[in-house]
Amino acid sequence: MSQNHFTLSFPLKSPADAKALAEQLPPMMPGLFRAADTIGKVHYSRFTVLSEKTLLFLGDFDGEFGPLMAHLAKLAGPVFDAIFQHVQNPPPGPVAANAEAFAKWTAAHLIHAVNLYTAYPNVTAKEIKALASAADVSGSGELHPFLVILPIKSSLHFIAVQLILRARGRGTTKDLDKVGTPHFAQFVPLEDNQIGFFTVYDGSFDKYIADFTKNIGEVFDLIFKFTKNPPPSPCRKHLQEFVDFAAAANRTPIGFYQAYPGLSVQDIHALVADSKPLSASGR
Known part of the structure; x- marks a missing residue:
């Protein structure tokens, strides 16, 4: 088993459809969460406009993308049926009865991340839940999604940023490990020469940004050379400006699913370290 990430892009018919989905999706999220719990392979998920x-x-x-989409189609079909009412060229419906077509459609609308980060790469969602249950540990922490969209100056700069991020892949992983609070993180190329930086993190926003700036600020200093209206650099010397910029660039999540709510990165590391035989047997 291996951890992975997906960013799916749903092309909407009109601005009115974007507004309608922002209103219609939140009440439908419990159904999606139940499906994710049943499947047992999703660590975190969220929508955003x-x-x-x-x-x-x-x-x-965890695992492969295609089978996960097929399971979601069968167990959360009504959620996607509602979405596809607002989407250009949707797959055949209802989704639950056309799982293979849904999986094929989502594969064609998958955006591949430039690089991926995980704080605990060798453990699955099911294993984490089993470890927490065996240790009688319930999460009491505060987790948040961070969905920052960076507008890049031009298509050439857009390519340059992706090359920089690919070149710094391992270095970025080490930097995020030093932060100690991100669970997963991705840089994702998006429409109109934009780069998305998507994370799930522990604790308060201001503390996260402060720790983040100290340990990975240099990456953003590089990106900001190609970004429209960036904050002052270096980030570590202009912390409040970076906090304000990040807050303004952060998109509102819809339906933040957590497989093991409240468990921090450090909680999970401790559970894995104390129960290696169980973690190993899970594979």
Whole structure:
């Protein structure tokens, strides 16, 4: 088993459809959460309206993409049926009865991340839940999704940023490990020369940004050379400006699913360290 990430792009018919989905999706999220719990392979997921023409669905998961989409089609079909009423060229419906077509459609609308980060790469969602249950540990922490969209100056700069991020892949992983609070993180190329930085993190926003700036600020200093209206650099010397910029660039999540609510990165590391035989046997 291996952890992975998906960013799905749903092309919307009109600005009115984007507005309608922002209102219609929140009440439907309990059904999606129940499906994710039943499948047992999703760590975190969330929707967000990227623009008047695009809805994004993001998830961190175990295993392969195709089978996960087929399971979601069968167990959360009504959620996607509602979405596809607002989407250009949707797959055949109802989704639950056309799982293979849904999986094929989502594969064609999958945006591949430039790089991926996970704080605990060798453990599945099911294993984490089993470890927490065996240790009688319930999460009491505060987790949040961070969905930052960075507008890049031009298509050439857009390519340059992706090359920089790919080149710094391992270095970015080490930097995020030093932060100690991100669970998963991805840089994702988006429409109109934009780069999305998507994370799930522990604790308060201001503390996260402060720790983040200290340990990975240099990456953003590089990106900001190609970003429209960036904050002052270096980030570590202009912390409040970076906090304000990040807060303004952060998109509102719709339906933040957590497989193991409240468990922090450090909680999970401790559970894995104390129960290695169980973690190993799970594979």
